[in-house]
Amino acid sequence: MSDKYEISKKNRVRQINRKAAYDKKTVHGILDSALLASVAFVQDGQPVVVPMLYGRDGETIYLHGARKARVIRLLEETSTACLNITHVDALVYARSAFNSSMNYRSVTVFGTPRLIDDREEKIRALRIITESTLPGRWDELRPPHDKEVKMTGVIAVTIESASAKISSGMPDDEPEDYDIPVWAGILPLTSAFTTLQSDDRLIEGVEASAAVRAMQGKVL
Numbered sequence: 001m002s003d004k005y006e007i008s009k010k011n012r013v014r015q016i017n018r019k020a021a022y023d024k025k026t027v028h029g030i031l032d033s034a035l036l037a038s039v040a041f042v043q044d045g046q047p048v049v050v051p052m053l054y055g056r057d058g059e060t061i062y063l064h065g066a067r068k069a070r071v072i073r074l075l076e077e078t079s080t081a082c083l084n085i086t087h088v089d090a091l092v093y094a095r096s097a098f099n100s101s102m103n104y105r106s107v108t109v110f111g112t113p114r115l116i117d118d119r120e121e122k123i124r125a126l127r128i129i130t131e132s133t134l135p136g137r138w139d140e141l142r143p144p145h146d147k148e149v150k151m152t153g154v155i156a157v158t159i160e161s162a163s164a165k166i167s168s169g170m171p172d173d174e175p176e177d178y179d180i181p182v183w184a185g186i187l188p189l190t191s192a193f194t195t196l197q198s199d200d201r202l203i204e205g206v207e208a209s210a211a212v213r214a215m216q217g218k219v220l
Helices: 024-032 070-077 119-133 146-151 175-179
Strands: 036-043 046-057 060-066 081-093 101-115 152-167 185-188
Touching: 024 046, 024 081, 024 101, 024 152, 036 060, 036 070, 046 070, 046 119, 060 070, 060 101, 060 119, 070 101, 070 152, 119 146, 119 152, 146 152
Parallel strands: none
Antiparallel strands: 036 046, 036 081, 046 060, 060 152, 081 101, 081 185, 101 152
């Protein structure tokens, strides 16, 4: 099995292609460090984009929402979907507006969506999504009720094509612009969880588990 996604017309990065990456390690790393995916598809000839929670298992991405939600019904009916995940890592202050930009890590995935109807497969997918968002939490919680499973729609998207694009470093100014007396550089942006806040209906004496506490301060 190849450790890279085949480059095709669909996933080829065209603008500033030196920043492109097609290896699965890079693509999976960016996917696994995010919380939400922007999911795009076509409805009645019109583009639609919806943010969705997700989890990855190998070459399959699981998306979840209410079973009767429009996005689940539409994904069930479409033959292809596109997902994008983007982290903004810094603002880039160049010596011109043209060269000012952002540092970022982005992944775009293409695949065919499939509705999961089998109960056991759905529960497995829900566990993957939960563990991707809340690591270590699934085994601490009560099992899902049948009603909850039926009310939840899960879509599996097999990664058929993908690419990453990464921008980093200092401004790339025009040679003559380096003599302009204006500050240039980057302003890093960090997305991180802060401090746990307890539910006011928490049973007295109950403390957060080690898995939950470990999420405090985690950088995305």
